Amino acid sequence: MTVMFERVALIGLGLIGSSLSHVMRRERLTRHIAGHARSAATLTQAGALGLADSLHSTAAAAVRDADLVILCVPVGALGAVAQEIGPQLKPGAILTDVGSVKGAVIRDVRPHVPEGVHFIPGHPIAGTEQSGPASGFAELFQNRWCILTPLPDSAAAMVKRLEAFWQACGSNVEIMEPEHHDLVLAITSHLPHLIAYNTVATAADLEKVTNSEVIKYSAGGFRDFTRIAASDPVMWRDVFLNNRDAVLEMLGRFSEDLSALQRAIRWGDGETLYRLFDRARSIRKSIIAAGQETPLPNFGRNQKPEG
Amino acid sequence: MTVMFERVALIGLGLIGSSLSHVMRRERLTRHIAGHARSAATLTQAGALGLADSLHSTAAAAVRDADLVILCVPVGALGAVAQEIGPQLKPGAILTDVGSVKGAVIRDVRPHVPEGVHFIPGHPIAGTEQSGPASGFAELFQNRWCILTPLPDSAAAMVKRLEAFWQACGSNVEIMEPEHHDLVLAITSHLPHLIAYNTVATAADLEKVTNSEVIKYSAGGFRDFTRIAASDPVMWRDVFLNNRDAVLEMLGRFSEDLSALQRAIRWGDGETLYRLFDRARSIRKSIIAAGQETPLPNFGRNQKPEG
Numbered sequence: 338m339t340v341m342f343e344r345v346a347l348i349g350l351g352l353i354g355s356s357l358s359h360v361m362r363r364e365r366l367t368r369h370i371a372g373h374a375r376s377a378a379t380l381t382q383a384g385a386l387g388l389a390d391s392l393h394s395t396a397a398a399a400v401r402d403a404d405l406v407i408l409c410v411p412v413g414a415l416g417a418v419a420q421e422i423g424p425q426l427k428p429g430a431i432l433t434d435v436g437s438v439k440g441a442v443i444r445d446v447r448p449h450v451p452e453g454v455h456f457i458p459g460h461p462i463a464g465t466e467q468s469g470p471a472s473g474f475a476e477l478f479q480n481r482w483c484i485l486t487p488l489p490d491s492a493a494a495m496v497k498r499l500e501a502f503w504q505a506c507g508s509n510v511e512i513m514e515p516e517h518h519d520l521v522l523a524i525t526s527h528l529p530h531l532i533a534y535n536t537v538a539t540a541a542d543l544e545k546v547t548n549s550e551v552i553k554y555s556a557g558g559f560r561d562f563t564r565i566a567a568s569d570p571v572m573w574r575d576v577f578l579n580n581r582d583a584v585l586e587m588l589g590r591f592s593e594d595l596s597a598l599q600r601a602i603r604w605g606d607g608e609t610l611y612r613l614f615d616r617a618r619s620i621r622k623s624i625i626a627a628g629q630e631t632p633l634p635n636f637g638r639n640q641k642p643e644g
Numbered sequence: 645m646t647v648m649f650e651r652v653a654l655i656g657l658g659l660i661g662s663s664l665s666h667v668m669r670r671e672r673l674t675r676h677i678a679g680h681a682r683s684a685a686t687l688t689q690a691g692a693l694g695l696a697d698s699l700h701s702t703a704a705a706a707v708r709d710a711d712l713v714i715l716c717v718p719v720g721a722l723g724a725v726a727q728e729i730g731p732q733l734k735p736g737a738i739l740t741d742v743g744s745v746k747g748a749v750i751r752d753v754r755p756h757v758p759e760g761v762h763f764i765p766g767h768p769i770a771g772t773e774q775s776g777p778a779s780g781f782a783e784l785f786q787n788r789w790c791i792l793t794p795l796p797d798s799a800a801a802m803v804k805r806l807e808a809f810w811q812a813c814g815s816n817v818e819i820m821e822p823e824h825h826d827l828v829l830a831i832t833s834h835l836p837h838l839i840a841y842n843t844v845a846t847a848a849d850l851e852k853v854t855n856s857e858v859i860k861y862s863a864g865g866f867r868d869f870t871r872i873a874a875s876d877p878v879m880w881r882d883v884f885l886n887n888r889d890a891v892l893e894m895l896g897r898f899s900e901d902l903s904a905l906q907r908a909i910r911w912g913d914g915e916t917l918y919r920l921f922d923r924a925r926s927i928r929k930s931i932i933a934a935g936q937e938t939p940l941p942n943f944g945r946n947q948k949p950e951g
Contacts, residue, residue, distance in 0.1 A: 413914075437864075462861050462863050462864050463863060464863075464864075465941035465942045466928075466941060466942070467941045472941070481863055482860055482861055482863070484861075511860075520852055520853055521853050521857050521858075521861055522861065522864060524846070524847050524850060524853055524858060524866070525847070525853075525857070525858055525861040525862055525864045525865065525866040526861070526864025526865045526866065527864075527865075528843065528846075529843060529864070529865035529866050529868065529869055530865050531902075531905060532839055532843060532869075532902075533865070533868075533924075534905070534920060534921050534924055535898065535901050535902050535905055536835065536836060536839060536898065537923070537924040537927055538901055538920055538923065538924070539831070539835075539894070539897045539898045539901045540831050540832070540927075541923065541927060542897070542901070543831060543897070545827055546827055546828050546831055546832075548927070548930075550828050550832070551828075551831060551832055551927070552927065552930045552931050552934050552936065553789055553818075553934060553936070554769050554789055554791075554828055554829065554832040554833070555832055555931050555936050555937070556769050556770060556771075556788055556789070556936050556937075557744075557769045557771075557829060557832045557833025557834075557836070558832065558833045558834075558836035558837050558840070558872045559831070559832040559833065559836045560928075560931050560936060560937045561836065561840075561868055561869075561871060561872060562836055562839075562868075563924065563927055563928035563931055563937070564868060564928065564942075564943065565865045565868060566921075566924035566925075566927075566928065567924060567925045567928040567929075568921075570918050570921035570922040570924075570925075571918065573917075573921050574914050574917040574918045574921060575914075577908075577909045577917055578909075578912055578914050578917070581909055581910065581912070584909060585906065585909060585910060587846070588902075588906055588909075590846050590849070590850070591842065591843065591846045592899070592902070594842050594845055594846045594849070595838075595839075595842050595895075595899070598838060598841070598842055599892065599895055601884075602838075602884045602885075602888055602891060602892060602895075603888065603892060605885055605888070607720075607881050607882075607885050610880075610881040610884055610885070611877050611878065611881045613841060613845055614841050614873075614875075614877035614880050614881060615877040616844070616845065616848065617840075617841055617844040617845070617870065617873035617874060617877075618873075618874045618877075620844055620847075620848060620855070620858070620859065620870055620873075621773075621867075621870035621871065621873065621874040622874075623855075623859045624859050624862045624867050624870055627859050627860060629859065629860070629862050629863050629867060630862070630863075630867045630870070630945070631945045633945075634772035634773060634774045634779070635772045635773070635871075635943075636871060636942075636943035636944070636945045637943070637944060637945050638937070638938045638940075638943045638944050638945075
């Protein structure tokens with residue numbers, strides 16, 4: 338792969354930032370990675386891991402002269418970061434982000450983007466439940482989708498450049514309206530995380546079943562939910578605070594459907610239960626066929642050494 | 645391993661029945677496996693897979709002379725099967741099952757067990773989302789828990805024998821009261837399945853987000869839920885019909901907790917969200933430490949070839 342951007346600034350060096358560093362190095366997409374993290378501990382760790390060619394204690398210093406600036410911090414922090422870096426952004430540079438919400442990010446970032454800088458919001462649909470600079474790996478974006486939500490005034494050539502960058506990272510790219518993105522992600526990502534967090538909380542608070550029993554017998558299904566519930570709490574707090582309307586809409590649907598199921602259980606309506614349960618298999622099959630899930634039973638986890 | 649039972653009858657040759665066949669053969673736990681499945685197609689498939697030494701088109705024929713009879717059919721079918729096999733059970737034999745509910749199974753099976761036959765209900769907390777005679781494998785029970793719920797009049801020596809059998813299959817064994825089992829499983833298994841089924845149904849029924857979008861962007865978290873929602877619909881219908889009270893109790897807790905979360909989102913209460921999200925990590929860590937989950941990110945599924 339040839340160099341696509343002379344200098345790339347990574348603002349935030351957690352799971353996504355560090356994974357971008359690894360894949361950019363593997364594919365030689367840039368000559369210089371300038372990295373910034375807020376905490377001294379993360380900066381030290383990033384240095385030891387070789388995640389950047391230069392490390393900066395301020396975001397403003399990291400973005401100087403960068404041709405591509407990627408904001409990889411929780412969405413609640415993006416406004417302040419944009420305000421800080423705005424005056425330092427190089428004319429002609431592309432500014433993008435990886436936030437799980439797009440409407441609120443545009444609202445918070447756009448006012449701070451100077452004329453001549455191309456702000457193109459983005460969101461790679463990729464991740465694990467782990468976080469921090471040591472959790473990244475080059476293959477994270479491979480065969481995953483990355484959604485770009487250009488603004489009405491985004492230059493088509495710049496959108497193409499960013500699209501090519503994500504493709505070079507292994508992703509498929511889709512262009513979407515920000516509002517639609519927030520609705521799609523509310524059901525494919527935000528609601529599942531909320532439900533997972535809630536299930537874990539419910540289980541932890543029971544009096545009649547101990548936490549140690551919940552842990553011991555979690556292979557009955559519960560353990561699956563604990564994976565996404567182990568995701569970074571700050572990142573997810575910010576998602577829910579910033580995609581409120583879409584999440585509440587999906588939650589309303591979910592609760593309505595759950596009440597119907599509850600009623601079927603209470604009244605012993607086996608037909609309704611069967612009909613509903615029987616539909617779910619085809620969706621999983623489609624997800625596997627689309628290359629977004631492993632066909633192996635139990636996510637292939639049985640093939641791994643355990644405990 | 646030495647032979648533990650001269651002749652074992654497997655009534656039902658789906659995921660659990662076929663896995664038992666594989667592990668009994670690997671460990672040489674019996675000299676003869678007598679198998680029964682209701683459908684001719686399953687019997688044919690079981691024959692081709694070599695799951696049994698003798699195959700029988702009726703359960704009554706399969707249990708004749710068996711020292712251990714293991715019922716591996718959905719819990720809703722157990723009463724009728726018990727009625728059919730009761731008169732054929734060999735005096736001194738152990739009769740057990742693998743059902744996910746214990747109270748209702750005892751209610752349905754016990755009346756048909758003749759004197760001199762030792763009925764000891766059981767439940768291996770192990771499975772995958774796949775079903776049918778081809779889905780089994782010998783390692784399914786390895787390092788998983790198997791719960792036995794002996795009756796007040798169960799002979800201790802017979803419970804010990806069954807316990808040793810499950811240990812030889814790779815499991816850890818726990819003895820529990822049936823009512824407590826049903827409560828524990830309601831939270832560790834039944835509620836998660838219900839929630840997963842419901843999430844998939846909600847996603848499938850949206851007008852503003854297409855099914856193809858749900859499938860494409862499922863790596864955001866949704867795909868995790870589709871795994872357990874792909875489980876056998878008959879088995880799960882029967883679980884909910886037969887563990888109604890415990891499931892409704894857990895569902896009530898879940899909905900109460902979800903309402904509190906919904907309120908926190910609506911009112912922008914980031915502190916409550918953070919506090920709740922931050923708790924969840926420790927439970928996953930404990931599950932991994934207990935050997936019930938892989939420590940690899942994304943269940944290790946990223947390490948597998950995909951799509």
